[in-house]
Amino acid sequence: MPSRLLMIEDDARLASMVGEYLEQAGFAFAHQGDGASGLAAVQESAPDLVILDLMLPGMDGLEVCRRIRSLPGAAASVPVLMLTAKGDAMDRIIGLELGADDYLPKPFEPRELLARIRAVLRRQSPGAAPTQPVLRFGSLEIDRDARTVTVAGKPAELTSYQFDLLVTLAERAGRVLSREQIMEAVRGRELEAFDRSIDVHMGRIRAAIETDVKHPKRILTVRGVGYVFARQQD
Template structure:
């Protein structure tokens, strides 16, 4: 996996290079902002941008990238560049690291950011499939034992959220926030009603999964 490192300090490249290769990454080293932009082939998985660089600053590069892609970006800032730090995040960087840093820290953050962004992509995409049940958020369809089940949008969204993290308990508030949006003002008991209807439509008898209530906490989709 290729990681683009843009920094004018050779020491940074050397230090990160050792640790990145040890973790199976393939560092691509550039020394200024313009080179960074040129080096951005589609096989780059993530890029680390120093803010202070000759040519184009890290901030400019970050802006440039964000115009066309969601490529994960980690900013490097020297101590004292407080302002830049914030700007970096506002520009859409995924993380920032303050110099001086330990190479291990950087690698840990890189892995964390990659994990995050990969998870996001996975959760957006494909249909969920369980024993006798499929949930496809793209076409808003649910099938049970091969037969299509007519579900309302809210029902599908709740089911999808629960089923994309089997075993994990979601509180009613978490469900409201994710499915309804943060500005929903209503009762948490609304969730109960939807769960009831989902259960009524989805007879999971003998299929090895079910929607469980965790008393005092919330609901979870459980697979045996």
């Protein structure tokens, strides 16, 4: 059964071209032209992925993303790939803070959009199960099969992308990784050396798993290098 994609985009011509391209690639494609209709479609059908434009009439993409993450049930966890204006770093960071899993600046190449979609869906549906599906670090448990994280038995809310970032670090506990190494491991490709979106995600992960965000003990920043997941138990 093909993965179901929903594009929320007010440019009907762009949506038509993107839809034709993605359908040729084997996806089921639907389109909504404004934020309110798109949000309703997410709630009704819970697509496998949402392609969300930032600039929408009425309700903008940031508000749509925020409301998606507040929906009940499975709809709240649908992956969101946000389309942003080229070079608009602030909107991109805000989108990531609200729970977007990835972003793509406009204008974009259809092939890059397709690659991003496949990468996000691949993270949602991992292939072979690891030999040790549950990683345990004191009160922190990361279940790679169920894709859940708990701290002292309580669930920690993370987006799909943030879960994969956490797993990437936890699997390499004690090893310092640069931002580029982390993002390459998750996305399968190198990003710009000065892309700071990784810091936004790390802040969200810390807020979910650390007892004291201002004095983290699990995910440590190595100034000028990147991040390391500490081995110590708690």
